[in-house]
Amino acid sequence: MGKYVLGRIASALVVMLLVSILTFLVLDLIPGNAAIVAVGVEGSAETLARLEAGLGLDRSLPQRIADYYRGLISLDLGTSSYYAQDVWSLIKQRLGVTIPLALLSTAISFSCALILGSLAAYRRGGLLDGICRTIVQLAGSIPSFWLSLLLLILFSSVFSVAGIGDYVPPSVSIRGYVTAVFLPVIVLAVGQLGPMLRLVRSSMITSLGEDWYASARVKGLGRGRLIFVYALRHAISGPLTLCGNQLAKLLGGTAIVESIFSLPGLGRLFLTAVEMRDLQLVQGIVIFITALVVLMNLVFDILVHLVNPAADSREAGGA
């Protein structure tokens, strides 16, 4: 196990290096730089030249890459050219929004999918199965920006709930924090529910159709215990892996929902960093998210292993 983890960490470092070099190249290829954006249409050419020199943009690409990695080795992600603040402290500020948002919405969609999907699989073709199919269709086709706006208007204007779109850190007011985060969590959970529910249902159908299930039934094991413990354990590796992927996707991919609810999350920071061509900040976020995604995959691989140790050996061609 230890060797396996070390190997994964080594490959993670290689992935991070490749991703960050790729980011450098892409940002160098696309038009515009931080100075051009800062000057806009009202500054003079001299202003532009001075800003470019000040940001070190007049140096060659290899020079800039070398400088960047020199900083990275000493664990310094650099300073954001737009915010004039330390990149790591900017990222750190966002985690209180982004991580709970990702975890909570994934937890909600995952548990709903497990319960509904298992029951739907058990009573295939029944009423609940029909409802689930409708949910899969609906949740999969509702755009998150539309649902966000709808909920925002509904709760804010119709029900007059105050505090939506007014982010407060939990250390200041738990109530304010929950009000600000509640709706975005729902929107994100709905967005993930569709594919998750479908996968749980289909894996459960496979699992319930296997031989051991029939013999366990004959032996007289309780139905609830059978479905939710034994069958689900067999069926869960697929959904768990998907869960990990969805969680990883949410870490940087919630910019739209964050913008509508004015949440200071990582996705919005990333979007602004790219728009402003804030190279240091883009790099910092890319490296951070890559690291987190790799870590997340590792954690979920271990989870799959813990829940169902047989999965590995079976996939390897054993039983």
Next chain:
Amino acid sequence: MARRLLTFLILFSAFLLASCSGGQDDGAATGAAGGTESRVRMAVTVDPDGLDPHMSASASTFQVTSSIYETLVTVDEQGNIIPSLAESWTVAGDGMSITFSLRPGALFSNGNKCDARAVAASFQRLLSESVRSQDYAFISSVEVVDDTTVRFNFGQLNVVALSTFAYPWAAVVDTSCADDLRTSPVGSGPYMLSSWIPQQSLVLSRNPNWNGECGIDQVEFVMMPDMTGQVTALRNGQVDIILITGDLVGQFEDDARFTVNALAGNGLQLMAMNNASAGLDDVRVRQAINYAVDKDAVIEAVWWGYGEKIGSHFPVVLSEYIDMNDLYPYDPQRARQLLAEAGYGEGELTLRMYLPRSYQEYVNAGQVIAAQLEEAGINVEIQIVEWATWLSDIYNGRQYDLTVVGHTGRLDAYSLLARYRSTAAENYFNYSNDVVDALLDQYNTTVDDAARMEIAHRLQEILAREVPALYIQDPIQIYVTTSRLEGFSVFPINIFKFNEMNFV
């Protein structure tokens, strides 16, 4: 087994939650509003890019820094120069120097003296390090006459010198903390920075060393990128000031809880044409385009009528403005005729129009204009590009035929029109006219006000005739505030004076 898994999950989430709540503490102080303190909250879409006025070129920075720092002089709502840090000033007879008398006893927010020596040091920094230093190259030396008197000597005559001291980028900073001003600003204005969490909020509190008027104790800029979010926040009392688009006026107009302030800015919006590209290098084609577009319809469709139609590159609010709207009225027939004269039959001219994605109003305007040009027999290929790309390829790279964009206000005709000089780097129209070049040279050295006014009129007229661009409108900005807020106003260079506001 299941229990072990559960324990692991709980520990894992607890770890993540714990690791992230730590970073929030610095900003915690901004959350709850103080009991008797008056705080005005304004929704803005983007953060400032640092708070050092000498090192920034972005409007989002100046809208914050103009409350933290003072300029020597400032402007009133009409754009007249009025005292600020300087109580009075005298311009030398030959126009080659200005002497300012400073407010005695002025202090920076950190307690340092803001005297003539500090002002001179700040301007030395502006001249040698600022991104705008070129704009102040006419200053040859800064002399400290006594504690409250400072004299600027000019190396070359600049008739609009006084107004250059009013721009927010000429603010007086405490040079003893120059290196940290971007994140820890120190000025002599009514407010000082109390906290700033990017993309969340920036809070200013009263500067204890400020002795002037101050009706509001705290100012909070709340970053809200989405318009729906801003509107609901205003309705729920989470913010006090928002900037809206014309379509939303209706829902606030008849509501006693809100005040709608429609204020003429001194910016302008236009469709630029690349005067060097095939077809557009012929003045008849550019005139045809002006005849083909119904500006009133564009203003109605895109800005819901909130804007003043213009016929030249000049905002309506400036005193030098002359009305050139009658030159090319909407006349599609005449447009076709001119196109035919220039050798382009129906559908024979194809133009590429690039529109900046971040500015929905310019995208909309471009699409309406394109439809009208198609009706006059010109093919338009629209491409929507990201803002940074637009700046790089279209504005700086000049690879385009048509594009729609806006310019923000200046206090004098010269800084407004200098971009039409043939050799100017900012001349993205690729416009070239010797007469305009000569007039611009002349303007800057003409001391006589009437003669200068005459030159400004001639420049407007030439641009209106040769139409290097389709000049659309001088936009009207619509701010909605809670009606409890009094004294809200916007000054011609887009600055706010929060200390002159108060709650009733």
